[in-house]
Amino acid sequence: MELIDTFFNGPILVRSFPILMRGLGNTVVLGIAAIVFGAIAGLAICLMRLYAPKPFRRLATAYIDIFRALPILVVLILIYYALPFVGIRLSSFASAALALSLVFAAFTAEVCRAGIENIPKGQFEAAATLGLPFWLAMRKVILPQAIRVVIPPLTSNCVSVFKDTALASVVAMPDLLKQATDAQALMANPTPLIGAAIIYLAILWPLVRLVGYLENRGKDQFAQ
Structure with missing residues (x-):
C-alpha cells in the first residue's frame, strides 16, 4: 500500500491533472514548432550540401556534423544562458524551440540527403531531357x-523531438515535465x-508503432 499511496495516489493524480494538461499544451506546441x-x-x-558551391557545401557539412554531435541540452543551455552576454535574450520557449530546431534540422538534412541520393540518376537525366x-x-x-524513403526515419526523429521537449524544464519553461515537478x-x-x-506514453506510443508500421511497409515495397 505504501508504494501505491506514494507513486499511484489517485486523489493526488486527479488534483494534478489540470496542471499536467497545461504543461502538455506547451509541450505539444513546442514539439510542433521545432519539427x-x-x-x-x-x-x-540538405540541398545546400548537395548542390551549392563548394564553400557552402562545406559549411552545410560542418553544421550537420556539429549539431549531430552536440547534446541538445548543451545547445539549449548555450542559447538560453550564453546569448544574453552578446545582447540576445530569448524566452525559455524560444530558446527551447531554437535548440530543438537546430538539432532536428541537422538530422533531417542527413535523412533527406540519403533519400535524394537513393533516387536513380536516370530520374535527373530524364527530367533534364x-x-x-x-x-x-x-x-x-x-x-x-x-x-x-525518408518518412520512416523522419517520423522516428519527430518522436525523439517530442521526448526531448522535456529538456525545456531546465530553463524553467512550463512544459509537461516542469509542471509535473512543480505539482x-x-x-x-x-x-x-x-x-x-x-x-x-499515451502520446508517443502510437507514434512509435507508426514508425514500425512505416518501416515494415517500406521493406515490403522494396521487396516487391
Whole structure:
C-alpha cells in the first residue's frame, strides 16, 4: 500500500491533472514548432550540401556534423544562458524551440540527403531531357519519390523531438515535465511525475508503432 499511496495516489493524480494538461499544451506546441522549423531548415541545408558551391557545401557539412554531435541540452543551455552576454535574450520557449530546431534540422538534412541520393540518376537525366529546370525537377520529380524513403526515419526523429521537449524544464519553461515537478513539490508526492510519464506514453506510443508500421511497409515495397 505504501508504494501505491506514494507513486499511484489517485486523489493526488486527479488534483494534478489540470496542471499536467497545461504543461502538455506547451509541450505539444513546442514539439510542433521545432519539427516544422527544423524540417524546413533541414531540407534547405540538405540541398545546400548537395548542390551549392563548394564553400557552402562545406559549411552545410560542418553544421550537420556539429549539431549531430552536440547534446541538445548543451545547445539549449548555450542559447538560453550564453546569448544574453552578446545582447540576445530569448524566452525559455524560444530558446527551447531554437535548440530543438537546430538539432532536428541537422538530422533531417542527413535523412533527406540519403533519400535524394537513393533516387536513380536516370530520374535527373530524364527530367533534364524533358526540359525541366533543376528546381522544378527537384520539386516535381525527385522530392516526391524521396519522401517515401525518408518518412520512416523522419517520423522516428519527430518522436525523439517530442521526448526531448522535456529538456525545456531546465530553463524553467512550463512544459509537461516542469509542471509535473512543480505539482510534485506542491503536493509533496511523486504521483504527478507518474502522471506525466503516463501522458508521454499515451502520446508517443502510437507514434512509435507508426514508425514500425512505416518501416515494415517500406521493406515490403522494396521487396516487391
